[in-house]
Amino acid sequence: MDKIPILRMGPFLLVTIQVDLYDRLALNLETDLVNMVHKTGARGVLIDISAVSIVDSFMGRILGNIASMTRVLDAETVVVGMQPAVAITLIELGLSLSGVYTALDVERGMALLQTKIGSDDELIDDDADHTE
Amino acid sequence: MDKIPILRMGPFLLVTIQVDLYDRLALNLETDLVNMVHKTGARGVLIDISAVSIVDSFMGRILGNIASMTRVLDAETVVVGMQPAVAITLIELGLSLSGVYTALDVERGMALLQTKIGSDDELIDDDADHTE
Numbered sequence: 001m002d003k004i005p006i007l008r009m010g011p012f013l014l015v016t017i018q019v020d021l022y023d024r025l026a027l028n029l030e031t032d033l034v035n036m037v038h039k040t041g042a043r044g045v046l047i048d049i050s051a052v053s054i055v056d057s058f059m060g061r062i063l064g065n066i067a068s069m070t071r072v073l074d075a076e077t078v079v080v081g082m083q084p085a086v087a088i089t090l091i092e093l094g095l096s097l098s099g100v101y102t103a104l105d106v107e108r109g110m111a112l113l114q115t116k117i118g119s120d121d122e123l124i125d126d127d128a129d130h131t132e
Numbered sequence: 133m134d135k136i137p138i139l140r141m142g143p144f145l146l147v148t149i150q151v152d153l154y155d156r157l158a159l160n161l162e163t164d165l166v167n168m169v170h171k172t173g174a175r176g177v178l179i180d181i182s183a184v185s186i187v188d189s190f191m192g193r194i195l196g197n198i199a200s201m202t203r204v205l206d207a208e209t210v211v212v213g214m215q216p217a218v219a220i221t222l223i224e225l226g227l228s229l230s231g232v233y234t235a236l237d238v239e240r241g242m243a244l245l246q247t248k249i250g251s252d253d254e255l256i257d258d259d260a261d262h263t264e
Contacts, residue, residue, distance in 0.1 A: 003183060004150065004183070005148055005150065005180060005182045005183040005213070007146075007148065007180060007182075007213075007237075007238045008237065008238065008239060009141075009238055009239065009242075010239070014139075014146075014238075016137055016139065016148045016150070018136065018137065018148070018150045018151060019150060019151065048137060048139060050137045050139075051135060051136070051137040081137070081139075105139075105140065106139045106140065106141055106146075107140060107141065107142070110141075
């Protein structure tokens with residue numbers, strides 16, 4: 001299988017990574033996600049990596065790329081379910097996943113996204129008379 | 133990886149099948165799901181098979197098993213995202229997935245589960261004096 005399914009859940013997209021992200025798969029995921037955000041107008045992307053036990057700098061870069069790409073389309077990315085060992089490895093590799101939000105599990109990730117969207121909407125409400 | 137992650141989303145559990153379900157993986161999934169339903173008190177299980185392009189009688193049986201197992205723990209199972217070719221193959225194999233609910237995508241599957249839970253609750257309210 002050379003595609004990772006992207007599930008739509010209300011205003012969010014959910015991706016569960018269960019296999020090793022080799023080059024083409026990772027690039028496909030980036031393209032698919034950006035297209036889906038554009039098509040659906042999603043406001044957030046949840047990436048579950050609870051099944052990932054090994055992480056390297058490539059994986060870290062892919063997650064950072066996805067977060068940056070979706071952000072320019074007005075969607076925040078939250079990485080959820082990171083195993084403790086993966087967190088240790090990431091930091092030891094010097095990758096702090098800057099620009100990527102993280103949460104313990106999907107539910108908390110979704111709550112985080114809701115807060116982000118909520119605060120954005122308030123901002124828009126407050127300045128409704130301004131052009132954006 | 134010999135585990136398929138099970139994500140908790142409110143009263144439901146979500147499983148995305150992305151790899152071929154060989155024997156041990158399928159049995160692990162059954163056990164993990166039943167344990168999770170028991171531990172979390174989940175009322176529904178969503179199994180996304182949108183990444184599955186090949187299905188055989190073993191896969192059909194596993195889905196049927198999961199549905200039966202979760203039902204005795206008071207949780208309904210909905211299989212979502214089935215590809216048209218998979219639906220054709222299943223019926224040609226003579227597997228009609230009896231006892232398994234299906235829906236087009238996760239959102240519709242969740243709506244279906246909400247209805248089921250809702251109608252169950254009403255039933256319990258209406259016939260509170262009956263044993264079920």
